[in-house]
Amino acid sequence: MEPLGNRDDLIRRVHAALHGHGETAHRPDPRASAPGPPESIEKRIDRFSEALRSAAGTVVAGNLYSVLPALCEGLRSEGVTALLVPEGDTAARELADALMPMGPFRLASTSELLHGNSPVTAGIQSSEFAIAESGTVVSTGRSGRTLLPGLVTDVHVAIVRPGILVDRMEDVLAALAADPPRTISFITGPSRTGDIEQTLTLGAHGPRAMIAVITETST
C-alpha cells in the first residue's frame, strides 16, 4: 500500500513554523556522564538481582544443578505443569531436561499455547542481555528467535549468563543500533496492572511470575 497523505507538505509546514533553525544544542556524549570504575561481576550481579527483586521478580543463582531445587519449587508453587522451550536454545533445553523429571513437567508446544486450552506453562529462554541498573533482561527477535516464552506463558524463566550483564540500557542499544532487529524487548519482572482501584495485580496479560536464573551455561 502506498503511503497516504502528503509527506513533503508536512515537512514544509514544520520547516516554516521553525523560522529557520537554531543552533543545534550541545549534546553530551551519553557515555561521558557515567565513567565509573570497572565493576566486578559479583557487584553487577548483586545490582541486577536487587533491582529485579524490587520489580517483583525472583532471582536464583548458582551452577545449573544447585539452582534446580529452588527453581522447581518456584514453578510448582505457581502450578506449572508444562515447559515451553524455544527451538535451538540449548541452555534452555538443558535446564528443561534437568527439570522435567523433578516436576514432573512435560514439554508444551507453541501451537498448544496459542490455540485452545493451554496447561499452566513456564517459558524458559536464554536472555541476550541483562541490565544491572534496572534488573532487566533483554530478548530480541534476531535470527529466528522467538519472544513467546516471556510473553504468552504463565511463568517466565530467563536464563542470565553473567557474561551478558551490562551496566545500563545504553549499552544494549549501542550494541543493536547499527542494525536493530524488528523487536527488542526489555523485560523487568512479571506483567502487572494497577488499573482497578490502584491494587497491584500480577499477571495482567503476560506472565504472572518472572524468575531469572543466573548461571554459567555451556553455550
Next chain:
Amino acid sequence: MEPRCHDFSRNVERALANRNLQAAISRTTGRFLEHRNAAVRSFPGDFEAAREAASRLKLATLRDLDIHLARFIDEAERRGAAVHIARDSAEARDISVRIAREEGIGLAVKSKSMATEEIGLNEALEAAGVEVVESDLGEYIIQLAGEPPSHLIAPAVHKTREEVARLFADKLGEPYTEEIPELVAIARRRLREKFLSAGMGISGANFLIAETGSIAIVSNEANARMATTLPRVHMVVASIEKVIPLMSDLPPMLRLLTRSATGQPISSYVSVLTGVRRPGDVEGPSKLHILLVDNGRSAILKGKYREMLKCIRCGACLNICPVYQTIGGHAYGWVYPGPMGSVLSPLLLGLREASALPDASSLCGACADVCPVKIPLPDLLLELRADARAQGHRTPAEVLGMKGFAAIMGRAGILEALERIGGVFSQLLFKDGKIPWLPFRLSGWTDRRDFPAPAVRPFRKVWKSKRGVLPWNR
C-alpha cells in the same frame, strides 16, 4: 471524541457532586505521587540535572523537527514501514479506515494511545465495520462502560471495583465477583482470545526514534507487546512531536518517564520496534503502518507555546494538581486532562471551545515543579488567559468587575471609604472573619466555601503603623 470543554463549569458541578469520584481520584493521585517522590529520591544521579538535560533534548529536537521527522520517515520506510501523514483528525480517521479496509481487517486490538483518542479512531473504525478492542485493562473497562479515559495513565481511576464487577457481569455475562485478581483474570482470558484472532494491532508510541525509524512503547501489562507481536498488521498512531533523534536518547527519557508516571525505575516492558518482520524471523507483523498526526502541532511549534510539545504524557502534573485532584479528568471535557490538558486542549481545539480550562488553575506552580521535561505550565496558562481575553472570550460580569476594580483602585479616597465601611461590617457581622453567605450571583462562591470578610483594620493602615519596625527600614 466530541469536545465538551465549553461545558466546563457544568462538568465541574457534576464532578463536585460525586463523592465516590473524589475519593477515588484523591486516593489514586496520592499514591502515584508517593511512588513518584520515592523514585525521585532514589534516582541514579542528579534528578534535576536529568530534567534539565531532557528538557534541552526535547527543545533542541523541536527546533530541528523537520530534519528529525524526515529522517524518521526515511529510516522507517527503508525498513519496510509505510508512513502516512495526516494533517488533522478527519484525515487521520480517513487514512486509518483505508488502511483497515486495504488490509482486510475485521478485528483490531489496541494498546493504550492518547493520539488515537484525540483523533477519534475507535468510532471511525467501528463505523467502517471494524471491531476495535482496547486491551489495556483500564481502557478495556471504560470501553465497556462507553466512557472516555479520566487519567493519562490510569484511565479507569474513577471506577470502583464494584462498578467493574457489575460491568463485567452485565456486558460480558461473567459471574459477578468483586475480587480484583479474578476480575483481572477475566479480562486476561477474554482479551487473550482477541490478541490471537485479531488481524491488526494498533498502538501509540512513547517515542519515535529518528536514527533508526524505530518506535518505543512502554507497558506494564504486556498488552502492548501482544498487540505488536501477534497480529499480522501493526498500525502505529503518533503525533509528530514524539520524535527523538537517537537511540541513545531513549534511556534518559525513559528513566524520567516511568519514574514520573508510576514511580517505577522502568516499566515491566519496554519494546523497541523497528520495521517489519525480516526474512528468517519467526514472529512479528509483516505489515507496518505508521500514521503521523499533525493536527495543529506545526502551528503550536510556530509560537510561544512550543514548549508544550516537550510533553511526554507521564501524568505527574495531573497527580499533583489540586484542581485535578478535586474534579478528576472527565470535567476537562476532552482527552487531555489536568494542567497539561488545560494548555494543550485550547491549543488543539481553539480558545472558543476551551477558554475555560486555563482559568481552572490557582497557578500554584506545582505542575511545573514535577514536570520531568520542565514545561513552564503556569506561564503557558497565563499566556492563554491573556490570549483568550485578547480574543474577546470574557463574560459581561468579568468586564464589569474589572472596570469597577480599576475605578476603585485608581481613587484612594473611594478605596479608603470602602475599607472603612467593610471594616465596620466585619466588626458587627462577621466576627470570625468569614462571610458564609452572599446573595444570588455571588452565591456560587459561598455555596462551597466562606468568603473572607474585609479586615477590621485595612492593610494600608497596618502598613503605615508598622513601617518604622519593618526589617528593611531599620
